[in-house]
Amino acid sequence: MKFSLAPSASMAGLLLALGYITPAVAQTFQRLGTCPQLGCIFPPTEAEFIAGGHFDIRLEVHAPVNGSEAYNNGVPDEKFKLTLDNGKGCSADVTSFFNIEDSPIEKWNFTYFEDLFARDAKTPTVVNVASKAYRNLTLYEPGQYQLKLSYYNTQQTLANWTVHEPAKKRCAKNVILFIGDGMPQSAITAARLIGHKQVNGKYKSTMQLDNMDHVGLQMTHSIDRLANVLSNTHQKKRECIDHAAHKLKPAKL
Ligand SMILES: *[C@@H]1O[C@H](CO)[C@@H](O)[C@H](O)[C@H]1NC(C)=O
Numbered sequence: 001m002k003f004s005l006a007p008s009a010s011m012a013g014l015l016l017a018l019g020y021i022t023p024a025v026a027q028t029f030q031r032l033g034t035c036p037q038l039g040c041i042f043p044p045t046e047a048e049f050i051a052g053g054h055f056d057i058r059l060e061v062h063a064p065v066n067g068s069e070a071y072n073n074g075v076p077d078e079k080f081k082l083t084l085d086n087g088k089g090c091s092a093d094v095t096s097f098f099n100i101e102d103s104p105i106e107k108w109n110f111t112y113f114e115d116l117f118a119r120d121a122k123t124p125t126v127v128n129v130a131s132k133a134y135r136n137l138t139l140y141e142p143g144q145y146q147l148k149l150s151y152y153n154t155q156q157t158l159a160n161w162t163v164h165e166p167a168k169k170r171c172a173k174n175v176i177l178f179i180g181d182g183m184p185q186s187a188i189t190a191a192r193l194i195g196h197k198q199v200n201g202k203y204k205s206t207m208q209l210d211n212m213d214h215v216g217l218q219m220t221h222s223i224d225r226l227a228n229v230l231s232n233t234h235q236k237k238r239e240c241i242d243h244a245a246h247k248l249k250p251a252k253l
């Protein structure tokens, strides 16, 4: 059995994340996952892509009407700008960078409770949003990209993206990828013991899974929960399948 991802590395990442989560404001609940500032870039900072994959950009500028972050009388800035820098001397507005038309502004509002006191008092914070989406974009050049969203004249949200080079040697022609749900080592071991003849707790045969050329463990991540729920886990699997097929579908945001 070969493991493509060391479980200890992902555990260390999780522990690090647990220790270092510090909300920008003293709120129990987040206004929006990955967006501590009033300007939001999706995919957020630390996103990783494979060169040539398709993705969407979603930008949001928030104007909380009330609550501890109330801003600009609840009027979101509609003149926000996104610039991308490829770290190789090319820095441009999103439309010039991708050579696309500008997208129409979208507006909506949402409410959330800042903390348990607000929830008990039934006083949700109202947030107005101005937003734009750029669909089906592609970055062909591997490297580090820096994004800067400027809004409310003086405010900025930054993001770093990494674009990875696809494997150079593409020798596999047909790949069958099996993705198990709820299949940690403990469950696989239990299945091996229960499903096979065993003597004094020692199994006498192995499963097909044990004989596969490659077996790996995958960790799923959620932008607003440390413990994943089924839906985002499934989304991750979908991406994983698309990755394998070298045709990453744009993740609709
Ligand atoms: C939120 O948007 C709805 C329309 O979608 C509108 O009727 C409502 O007045 C808005 N609420 C606030 C507080 O702006």
Ligand SMILES: *[C@@H]1O[C@H](CO)[C@@H](O)[C@H](O)[C@H]1NC(C)=O
Binding pocket: 065, 066, 067, 118, 122, 123, 124, 125, 126
């Ligand atoms: C914000 O305004 C809404 C609608 O006016 C109200 O229902 C809510 O209680 C207010 N929230 C806070 C935190 O003041």
Ligand SMILES: *[C@@H]1O[C@H](CO)[C@@H](O)[C@H](O)[C@H]1NC(C)=O
Binding pocket: 054, 136, 250
């Ligand atoms: C995305 O763009 C590619 C060409 O780059 C096109 O083949 C594909 O159909 C587009 N997908 C969507 C969902 O628009």
Ligand SMILES: *[C@@H]1O[C@H](CO)[C@@H](O)[C@H](O)[C@H]1NC(C)=O
Binding pocket: 045, 046, 158, 159, 160
């Ligand atoms: C982006 O990367 C630079 C250089 O590593 C770092 O200083 C900066 O804090 C990062 N920005 C964000 C938003 O993660």
